[in-house]
Amino acid sequence: MAEQKRDARERRENIEMDMNPMVDLAFLLLTFFMLTTTFAQPQAMELVMPAKPKANDPVQEQPVKESKALTLVLDTLDKIVWYQGITNAEPQITNYTPNGIRKLVKEKLAEVPGLVILIKPDDDSRYLNLVDILDEMNTVNAPRYTLAELEPADRAILKSMSE
Amino acid sequence: MNPMVDLAFLLVTFFMLTTTFKTEEPVTISPPSSQSEIKLPEKNIITITVDKTGRIFFSADGKFDKERIIDLISQRQKWDVDPAQREAFSLLSSFGVPMENIPEFLALTPNKRQHYHQAGIPCDSAKNELSEWIVMARIANPRYRVAIKGDQDTPYRVVKHIVNTLLENNVLRFNMITELEKELGDG
Numbered sequence: 322m323a324e325q326k327r328d329a330r331e332r333r334e335n336i337e338m339d340m341n342p343m344v345d346l347a348f349l350l351l352t353f354f355m356l357t358t359t360f361a362q363p364q365a366m367e368l369v370m371p372a373k374p375k376a377n378d379p380v381q382e383q384p385v386k387e388s389k390a391l392t393l394v395l396d397t398l399d400k401i402v403w404y405q406g407i408t409n410a411e412p413q414i415t416n417y418t419p420n421g422i423r424k425l426v427k428e429k430l431a432e433v434p435g436l437v438i439l440i441k442p443d444d445d446s447r448y449l450n451l452v453d454i455l456d457e458m459n460t461v462n463a464p465r466y467t468l469a470e471l472e473p474a475d476r477a478i479l480k481s482m483s484e
Numbered sequence: 485m486n487p488m489v490d491l492a493f494l495l496v497t498f499f500m501l502t503t504t505f506k507t508e509e510p511v512t513i514s515p516p517s518s519q520s521e522i523k524l525p526e527k528n529i530i531t532i533t534v535d536k537t538g539r540i541f542f543s544a545d546g547k548f549d550k551e552r553i554i555d556l557i558s559q560r561q562k563w564d565v566d567p568a569q570r571e572a573f574s575l576l577s578s579f580g581v582p583m584e585n586i587p588e589f590l591a592l593t594p595n596k597r598q599h600y601h602q603a604g605i606p607c608d609s610a611k612n613e614l615s616e617w618i619v620m621a622r623i624a625n626p627r628y629r630v631a632i633k634g635d636q637d638t639p640y641r642v643v644k645h646i647v648n649t650l651l652e653n654n655v656l657r658f659n660m661i662t663e664l665e666k667e668l669g670d671g
Contacts, residue, residue: 347492354499365524365659370651448638452516
């Protein structure tokens with residue numbers, strides 16, 4: 322009898338649980354959650370647009386002074402056609418690199434007080450171009466810029482530039 | 485082995501609590517990158533997704549808000565939406581189905597819905613259904629803010645339509661979802 326009791330106690334003391342399946346499961350879950358989780362909350366760029374003027378609005382849209390208008394036309398070939406002023410404008414081409422557009426806008430901002438930048442994307446330009454240019458505007462802290470519709474005159478310029 | 489197991493379980497718990505699952509999207513979008521450091525709000529967001537080919541998808545968060553949206557839409561369209569379809573809509577992530585196909589789309593099983601060809605939500609001057617979705621969503625929850633998620637190669641023409649639609653509905657402030665750009669250095 323006594324011997325049996327000791328046996329039982331010994332057995333209880335040497336009890337060993339196989340933890341491997343549990344650990345396997347833990348790591349499986351760990352891997353699963355690590356792979357499915359999304360930490361990075363997507364970035365966003367905020368854009369505030371002016372309200373569309375209503376027909377009976379007493380305040381009319383103020384025209385931009387020609388000398389203070391810098392027009393950036395985003396074309397379909399990932400380039401920017403830019404010109405200052407409206408009549409007798411001399412369109413030139415630049416690109417989206419820091420040496421291109423960023424330098425240009427910085428210079429113009431320093432040169433012309435109260436510069437208004439008109440961004441006119443071509444209908445077939447890429448969304449990337451729009452985001453890039455807005456990003457540049459944020460980077461150089463341009464105080465006044467707006468999205469505008471491409472006009473026939475701009476189309477003519479684009480056409481003449483591509484020839 | 486015990487410390488390792490402890491650590492493993494600690495990590496499991498951490499990931500379980502912090503995880504938010506990637507929402508299933510009908511299209512894969514590679515958004516353009518920007519240096520903007522604004523984070524997208526986590527709640528009360530309407531996301532308008534545009535893929536490369538210009539198809540428009542709509543999604544709104546919040547199960548209860550979506551239930552209200554489908555109620556409003558079905559009232560307007562004079563549909564008889566059964567509870568199962570209502571439930572399906574409230575669990576839907578992103579969809580790009582023209583209005584007339586919505587009931588049919590909701591009646592499908594989730595599995596079949598994945599293979600359903602989504603034509604995109606019409607958004608031109610002749611038939612602007614996107615406008616309707618936005619209006620209804622804003623009625624259902626006035627705190628909704630709008631985010632546009634475009635692909636790099638989305639033509640501007642479509643983005644223009646969306647922006648104009650938003651402006652017509654007096655949504656003057658919206659977000660554009662981008663990815664964080666690796667700083668290239670001021671060259």
